[in-house]
Amino acid sequence: MRKATVPLIIVVIIIVAAIVFIETYKKEETGVLVISGRVEADEVMLASEIPGRLIKINIDDGVSVKKNDIVALLDSRELRANKEEILKKIKSYRARIRAAETNLKHLKKEVEHQIEQAQKLLSIAESRKSQIKKDLRLKRQKYKRYSELFAKGVIPKDRYEEIELAYRTAVDELKVAQAEVERARTAVKNAIDSRLKIKAGEDEIKALRASLDAMKETLRIIEVRLSHTVIRSPVDGIVLKKTAETGEVVNPGGVVGIVVDPESIHVKTYLPEPYLGRIRLNDRVEVVTDSFPDRPIEGYICFISDKAEFTPREVQSREERVKQVFETKVCFDKEKPIKILKKGMPVDVRIPVGSQKSG
Structure with missing residues (x-):
């Protein structure tokens, strides 16, 4: 019985060795390295920039969106009411400014006319006074002479x-x-002093315009906030997850959905150190999914880390974990849409390998 067991063990060893030899030979024959990886992509948050209550959401998980598509709406009634109110105030202030400018224009004409008239009357009064002084001088002389004669x-x-x-x-x-x-001089002074009314009118208009500018700025802010009640997608993409529902209140930065940018889709994998010299950037590879094993997707090596690390923990055997690998990324041609790849999907990467490549 013992003698029969020994040949059986030998047969099993030979079979296992043959299988290992055949697999090894096949691998070298095909010249393809197969390593596992995972699909990754950049996530874009569809976030609100202002607080508010959601009144409509136009997205669901898995739907496609285009850049600038409206993905959600916030309640804008209060902001619209504020806008109407500020528009009325702006209209009122513009009317007040126009009236003040008209009054100022008339005031300037009136003041200048008053000054001109007062100066004319002063000139007449001074001329008359000058003439009377001449007459008085003559009459004084005559009076003095006649007094002596009398x-x-x-x-x-x-x-x-x-x-x-x-x-x-x-x-x-x-x-x-x-x-x-003296009265004419006083009139001229009063007319000139009335220019202070012009200064007061100009100051009033400046104050009205400053208030109008402040209202315009308030209107601008309201309009910006109104534009933010419409949440749009910043990119073309696919909704990974809808994170909010109609009726919810969101804060600034509150996310209503997450979009994956299709152009950023790539596969992250780890290249074993022994193959580092056989693979270069831009080498063409194939990515195979479990769902569509007969539909390999062509890509290319777009990144190889220059820093070695140990195999990620999800590799189960201790022997595999202690091996050093290099993080590697596989990208895809942007003109070829990749619809079957989803973020988080496990895949196999088939990399043609040959003999050691020279640097």
Whole structure:
């Protein structure tokens, strides 16, 4: 019995060795390295920029979206009411500014006219005063001479009194003329001072315009926030996950969905160190999925890490875990849409390998 067992063990060893030899020979014959990997892609968050309540969501898991497609809507009623209110205020302030500008224009004309008229009256008053002073000087001289003649009894009293009355009247007229000049000067000063009303009018318009500018800025902010009530997709892609529902309240940055950018789809795998010298960037490879094993997808090596690491933990055997590998990425031609690859899908990467390649 013992003798029969030994030949059986030998037969089993020979069979196993033959299988290993055949598989090894096949691998070398085909010259293809098969390593496992996983599909990865860049995720784009469809997020709200403002707080608000969702009133509509236009996406579901797995649907395609185009750049600028509307994916969700926030309640905008309050913002629209605020916009209407600020528009009314802007309209009112514009009307006030137009009225103030019209009043200021008229005020300027009126003030300048008043100044011009006051200066003319002052000129007339000063001219009249100057003439009266000349007359007074002559009448004073005449009065002085006639006073001496009257004192000597050369002229009669009535003639003297006539000359005296003319002189006294000229003195009174000069006082009146002087008063008129003072009043005219006061009128000119008041007219010039009324220019302060112009300054006040200009200041009022500046204040109104400043308020109008502030309202316009408020309107701009409201319009920006209104635009943010429409959440759009920033890229073409496929919705990986819908994360919010109609009626929910979202905060700024709140995500309503996650989109995968198809152009960023790639396979992440790990290249065993012994094959590092046989594979280069841009080498063509095939990616095979479990779902469609008969539909290999052509890609190319787009990244090989220059830093070695140990095999990821999901490799089960300890012997495999202690082997060093290099992170490698497989990319795909963008002009060839890759529809069967989904983020997170496990795949096999078939890499043609030959003899050691020279650098």
